[in-house]
Amino acid sequence: MKKLIFVALFLFYNLAFGADKLYQKALEFEANGDKENALKYYKLSAQKSLNLDAKQPPQTTTLKSDELFWGISAYHLNYFMPLSYSSPNSLKKSISSQFQISLKKLIFDDLLGFDERYYFAYTQISWWDLYSDSAPFYETNYQPELFVEIPLNYPNLANLKFGFLHDSNGKDDELSRSWNRVYVAVDFKLDNLTITPRVYKRIPDKKDDNPKIQNYKGRGDINLDYHMDNGSIFKAVFTNNLKFDKTNKSSLELGYLYPIKNGFYLYLSGFSGYAKSLQSYDKYQNAINLGIAFTR
Known part of the structure; x- marks a missing residue:
């Protein structure tokens, strides 16, 4: 039952929220000492971010960080x-x-x-x-x-x-x-x-x-x-x-x-x-x- 609830919440956050919201949720888990769920939400945030970035049009020129x-x-x-x-x-x-x-x-x-x-x-x-x-x-x-x-x-x-x-x-x-x-x-x-x-x-x-x-x-x-x-x-x-x-x-x-x-x-x-x-x-x-x- 506990795993089912987590999967439901996992899917809900994945569909309803962007990478920034998922990242904030991961921070909350980490602050409460729940490293296992924090890691899952960090991964989900990264995946969401990569999917969003993939939709962006390619840039012809970019500046290096320095x-x-x-x-x-x-x-x-x-x-x-x-x-x-x-x-x-x-x-x-x-x-x-x-x-x-x-x-x-x-x-x-x-x-x-x-x-x-x-x-x-x-x-x-x-x-x-x-x-x-x-x-x-x-x-x-x-x-x-x-x-x-x-x-x-x-x-x-x-x-x-x-x-x-x-x-x-x-x-x-x-x-x-x-x-x-x-x-x-x-x-x-x-x-x-x-x-x-x-x-x-x-x-x-x-x-x-x-x-x-x-x-x-x-x-x-x-x-x-x-x-x-x-x-x-x-x-x-x-x-x-x-x-x-x-x-x-x-x-x-x-x-x-x-x-x-x-x-x-x-x-x-x-x-x-x-x-x-x-x-x-x-x-x-x-x-x-x-x-x-x-x-x-």
């Missing part, structure tokens, strides 16, 4: 920080604003048979005196980049990455700050945590307008990215010049992203160290920033 438009996706964080406090004051005023745009585009893939992917990326960070009458830009740093990413089939090893990175403030003469480097990085994945150590080598310039920039900007860094169960993201970047004596210099940047809606986050970050911007790469600076970010 794609923004035209095959372009986010690279590093994209953010706008209307409140940015710095001390010592290296940008003329202690309170200003800053924003970053960072995108990448797949150029081609699997040329060598390793499932490798070749990308062009572009990152721009600008410091903007939003609160002055004329709202001038203090500084903008530009970072075009080419890199190849090779997937690794080893436990906890996700990708090996080789790249070329140009870094410039777009100015000339005595205000010019630019340098080129090549790097190698590897992604370690441990559940929700990704650890990416990277080392880089400067390509010598005929005209050096950044004497000893690697002593301040560093010769390597470690990126940490931890996705919490509530949807929040914790980020950390530690940079060091790899000189283990009194000339050792480093920087640390911490960031916390709290989800708002549709991929947008409330973003709080702090920085302490050298080379936050190219113009003042040899000046020590502390900063705290608050704003909005999005990432895919």
Whole structure:
């Protein structure tokens, strides 16, 4: 009799309700500790959903989950920080604003048979005196980049990455700050945590307008990215010049992203160290920033 009642209810829900209602019913069973019936309704919800999807007309073009438009996706964080406090004051005023745009585009893939992917990326960070009458830009740093990413089939090893990175403030003469480097990085994945150590080598310039920039900007860094169960993201970047004596210099940047809606986050970050911007790469600076970010 009990099985007959269940079959009747099963058929009733299948005919009368959509996949979302069936899913809600499964959640109710699970909340009450009835895992057997919960599993049956989860399966029924999936079947119903697949049947509905099968009736939908085929799509000619679809976006990948991380794609923004035209095959372009986010690279590093994209953010706008209307409140940015710095001390010592290296940008003329202690309170200003800053924003970053960072995108990448797949150029081609699997040329060598390793499932490798070749990308062009572009990152721009600008410091903007939003609160002055004329709202001038203090500084903008530009970072075009080419890199190849090779997937690794080893436990906890996700990708090996080789790249070329140009870094410039777009100015000339005595205000010019630019340098080129090549790097190698590897992604370690441990559940929700990704650890990416990277080392880089400067390509010598005929005209050096950044004497000893690697002593301040560093010769390597470690990126940490931890996705919490509530949807929040914790980020950390530690940079060091790899000189283990009194000339050792480093920087640390911490960031916390709290989800708002549709991929947008409330973003709080702090920085302490050298080379936050190219113009003042040899000046020590502390900063705290608050704003909005999005990432895919």
